[in-house]
Amino acid sequence: MRRWLLLLLALAAPVAAAAAPNPAADRAAFQGWFRHLFPQLPLAKYVDGPYNFSASERAQWQQIMELPPYGFAVDHGKALFDARFPDGAGYASCFPHGGIGIAQDYPQFDPKTGRVVTLPIAINRCRVAHGLPKLKLTTGDLADIDAYMVRTSRGHKIDVVVPDTKPALAAYEAGKEYFYSRRGQLNFSCASCHLQYPGHRVRGDTLAPALGITASFPIYRSKWGNMGTLVRRFIGCNKNIRSAPDKPDSLAYRDLEYFLTAMSNGLPIAGPGARP
């Protein structure tokens, strides 16, 4: 009888684990996976992404970082951030601490709308609240404002909160499912490359580990020649695997950013970043 009970318990435990989302346990396993892959690499170093794995790319990057290519974007972003809206308010009025040093707290779950709000989306919400049109979420002025706000948060530890409520956990779980689900004609998931093969090369490009990948966004990509937000990269990744990209403000991308950033809790913000 007791043996049967134990067996029942053993069967029930995994089912319960699969049913109830547990961000803290997921994070421990996620970070543990990378520690197992690269025992020598300190957690905080993951924010340097591909530069941990290629000496030549790292040397070039360090030279580039003497005069970071995103410098112009940060200056432009600061000018935009400091400018007044027609109603006299500014971006600072929409954020805690006047918008300075807060990027580590995004994305957030908004219980009112039941949706995840990323920092770029929060910037657009601020504009709408003050009667201004939304900006493009992928690049341009919004990416520059994002770059400035992230720059003021550099070194702050990422602290994405997933409230213990049903809708917030559902959004988190949807992002997790997106990250691990294979899609597109080429049949890749985000995890296929950035979790299973970080540090390996696809042609000449080094794959960045998923851990800490969000910490450097927005990034100046030499390939783009300007700044791009995380969503711009999601769209690029989807196209690479021949999957039709979602809309920049889609729930799919919001949830994915929510899950992905939450996995890097505790790592320092290193953005804006520069990538090849």
Add this chain to the structure above:
Amino acid sequence: MANPILVRAQTAHGVTTVACLVKHPMDSGFVKKAGKLIPPHYIEVIEFTHNGKTVLTGFWGPAVSRNPFFSFAFKGGKKGDTVGIAWVDNKGERAAVSAKIA
């Protein structure tokens, strides 16, 4: 300034290393936007001076990237000397900046 140039010049062991970041669209004239070619707009000549004397002249063209980063080294520079950078592009626009060697 519309076309800023960021400069860093440092000297060590008699060798001065100059690094600069030039803000410029560097449109090659071969890229289309909404079906129309973006007209060419790129730096043609960039000149680096040390105390007014030219130390390096670069003939750039459409193949150079947007907002180019450029770095080189020369001998004979001293702390406090002036390094000058000036460029002119195919539209006749120009920009110049000078900095002290640190």
Add this chain to the structure above:
Amino acid sequence: MRGAAVVLLALGIGFAHAAPAPDLAAAKVAVAAADAAAGRARAAGDQWMPTLAALKAAHVALARGDAAAAVTAATHARHLALLSLRQAAEQKRLWRNEVPRQ
């Protein structure tokens, strides 16, 4: 010039053989079926770019009146959409296999 003439000729032959009304009606049915399958793939959150490309080719061919090309492209688009639907259905279960465990 000669190449263009050959293409025109080929198109003409295509018309001669594929122009009859029933074929165009069949092409419309095929394109509609492809549209429906692609719609289901989008709803499942797993649309492939080649599906959209084939679908577009089918619509273009239909608008041109080329029933044979429309049917070929539409069939291809529908096949791809069905494959992506299968992928989406399988991944509902398989994605958990890729999650690292401790």
Add this chain to the structure above:
Amino acid sequence: MTGKGGCVKHELRILALAALCSLVPLAARAAPTAADIAAGRKIAFTKTLGNCIACHVIPGGAQPGNIGPNLTHIRVLVPHRKDAYAIIFDEPARKPQTPMPPFGRNHILTPAQIRQVIAFLYSHK
């Protein structure tokens, strides 16, 4: 299983049959020609086609990736060409966790193109 899912399965079964039919003449095919090898080389090295070089070291390919096995000695790794065909056609069917895309099943390459790639890969001694 819902009705919809069952329908998808049925239609895909017909597709799979069609794919199998195109497999049949494989054995009867003549030895690959130089043109086949050249075409296979182009497919293996072109991003919009096979892009094999993205993950595999292949003789003659610049800047290869290192995710998949080195294919220089494919004759040792996969002695039989029909196994190579199966791997390229649908590797996830054999190993669900593989990052290798199912080139044949997902219509990334046609059966003829896959045979050309194999002709190219096995042309290295």
